[in-house]
Amino acid sequence: MAESLDIANEMEKIPELQHRNFRNDEFWKQVPAWSNVSREEFADSKWQLKNSIRKLDQMNKVLGKRVSKEFMADIEAGLKLTPMNIRITPYIFALIDWDNPADDPLRKQFLPLGSQFIADHPFYREDSLSEDVDSPVETLTHRYADKVLFLPTTICPVYCLYCTRSRIIGGSTDTVEKDTYGVNPKKWDAVFEYLMNHPKVEDVVISGGDAYMLTPAQIRTIGENLLRIPHIRRIRLATKGIAIFPQKILTDDAWVNAVLDIVKLGRSYGKQVVIHTHFSSPLEITKWSQMAMDRLFQEGVYVRNQAVMQNGVNNKVNQMVLLTRQLSFINIQPYYVYVHDMVPGCEHFRTTLREAVELEKAVRGTTAGFNTPTFVCDLPGGGGKRHVASYEYYDEENGISLWQAPYVKPGEVFMYYDPIHKLSPEAQKRWQSAKERENMVIEAKRKAGF
Ligand SMILES: *Cc1c(COP(=O)(O)O)cnc(C)c1O
Numbered sequence: 001m002a003e004s005l006d007i008a009n010e011m012e013k014i015p016e017l018q019h020r021n022f023r024n025d026e027f028w029k030q031v032p033a034w035s036n037v038s039r040e041e042f043a044d045s046k047w048q049l050k051n052s053i054r055k056l057d058q059m060n061k062v063l064g065k066r067v068s069k070e071f072m073a074d075i076e077a078g079l080k081l082t083p084m085n086i087r088i089t090p091y092i093f094a095l096i097d098w099d100n101p102a103d104d105p106l107r108k109q110f111l112p113l114g115s116q117f118i119a120d121h122p123f124y125r126e127d128s129l130s131e132d133v134d135s136p137v138e139t140l141t142h143r144y145a146d147k148v149l150f151l152p153t154t155i156c157p158v159y160c161l162y163c164t165r166s167r168i169i170g171g172s173t174d175t176v177e178k179d180t181y182g183v184n185p186k187k188w189d190a191v192f193e194y195l196m197n198h199p200k201v202e203d204v205v206i207s208g209g210d211a212y213m214l215t216p217a218q219i220r221t222i223g224e225n226l227l228r229i230p231h232i233r234r235i236r237l238a239t240k241g242i243a244i245f246p247q248k249i250l251t252d253d254a255w256v257n258a259v260l261d262i263v264k265l266g267r268s269y270g271k272q273v274v275i276h277t278h279f280s281s282p283l284e285i286t287k288w289s290q291m292a293m294d295r296l297f298q299e300g301v302y303v304r305n306q307a308v309m310q311n312g313v314n315n316k317v318n319q320m321v322l323l324t325r326q327l328s329f330i331n332i333q334p335y336y337v338y339v340h341d342m343v344p345g346c347e348h349f350r351t352t353l354r355e356a357v358e359l360e361k362a363v364r365g366t367t368a369g370f371n372t373p374t375f376v377c378d379l380p381g382g383g384g385k386r387h388v389a390s391y392e393y394y395d396e397e398n399g400i401s402l403w404q405a406p407y408v409k410p411g412e413v414f415m416y417y418d419p420i421h422k423l424s425p426e427a428q429k430r431w432q433s434a435k436e437r438e439n440m441v442i443e444a445k446r447k448a449g450f
Pocket residue numbers: 141142143144147148149205385
């Protein structure tokens with residue numbers, strides 16, 4: 001049997017009112033180089049940007065003797081395996097528990113440890129969701145009838161090791177050559193024109209990359225051009241920023257004002273402009289997050305959250321319940337929790353579908369229904385997002401699930417595969433053989449009636 005959660009035992013560990021406590025200590029002072037940094041300096045978005053960690057020697061300098069040589073060597077080994085660059089804000093870097101960085105959920109998300117990598121699943125794909133296949137013009141994915149995904153930038157204020165778009169986001173690494181285009185406004189006119197000519201589209205997700213990296217002028221250009229299109233009714237600005245760099249909301253007025261102006265412009269047309277953010281762990285939430293959200297909330301900006309389920313980061317009931325309740329408390333609506341996509345360099349992050357189904361069961365009922373995230377699997381091959389329990393067939397022993405997407409791709413069958421290291425020893429052995437793999441898939445399809 002595949003690994004699953006011990007729900008009864010886990011439910012007992014749910015902290016009752018812990019979600020009302022927000023960390024407000026001078027946590028950055030545990031990092032040797034920042035022991036004299038004042039609260040005012042730490043609050044400054046320019047200071048955060050200037051001191052972001054992008055290189056190993058910078059990390060060495062900032063931490064000094066705080067971590068062992070072995071640990072730094074393990075990070076160096078990780079950098080040879082990950083498809084993502086390092087980029088991490090001082091805010092998140094300082095929230096890492098540097099007494100035990102190997103097990104820290106924040107370290108796991110942003111700094112690779114060579115010793116924690118596992119071989120990719122044989123059926124992984126660089127563009128697992130087929131975003132490039134469903135792309136009618138560069139930087140735009142049009143899969144669903146009335147909504148599109150627009151990627152105006154390929155850079156972010158932090159790089160997540162589990163990024164689903166590791167094929168294009170950030171710079172090249174030892175394992176991936178990327179043609180990173182950064183922010184390229186020249187490509188946007190074709191997108192606006194395409195949308196103008198497709199009256200069924202009502203909804204635009206502006207993602208990337210991260211909208212935090214767009215300048216105020218670029219935010220205005222995108223917002224004004226999209227809102228001008230009569231049939232566009234809803235815009236979402238996607239940024240992980242609130243989660244990893246709340247100081248920008250508090251001190252970068254030019255950027256915040258550009259967003260506020262677009263929100264107001266939308267409202268004047270009777271259209272929605274909202275922010276979609278991306279907290280994955282309750283450890284990312286502090287008093288700073290609450291202050292940033294107070295500002296946005298008071299200005300009337302609506303914020304939703306999308307989290308990615310990750311092994312050792314948020315796949316325990318108490319972690320996910322705390323995340324859900326704490327986001328709700330600061331007026332962020334938990335919207336989605338994604339099962340991890342089958343992209344390279346992420347096998348150690350993935351969880352089984354069973355774990356996702358169990359976690360959704362455990363979370364439902366712990367807070368308001370409208371603040372309860374929908375757990376989804378974005379189907380490899382472009383079937384779109386489906387509720388985790390809506391598979392057509394699930395062979396848990398071999399970690400194979402079969403899905404359909406009746407509206408998005410009628411008649412097609414999609415497959416998701418659990419990470420092999422979480423399966424039984426017998427199943428793991430079967431996955432070693434190419435012939436057996438093929439047989440397991442054929443057998444699963446036959447049992448499902450396809
Ligand atoms: C996720 C996604 C959307 C938005 O889908 P929602 O379920 O409405 O959040 C739109 N287009 C693509 C290609 C997507 O992956």
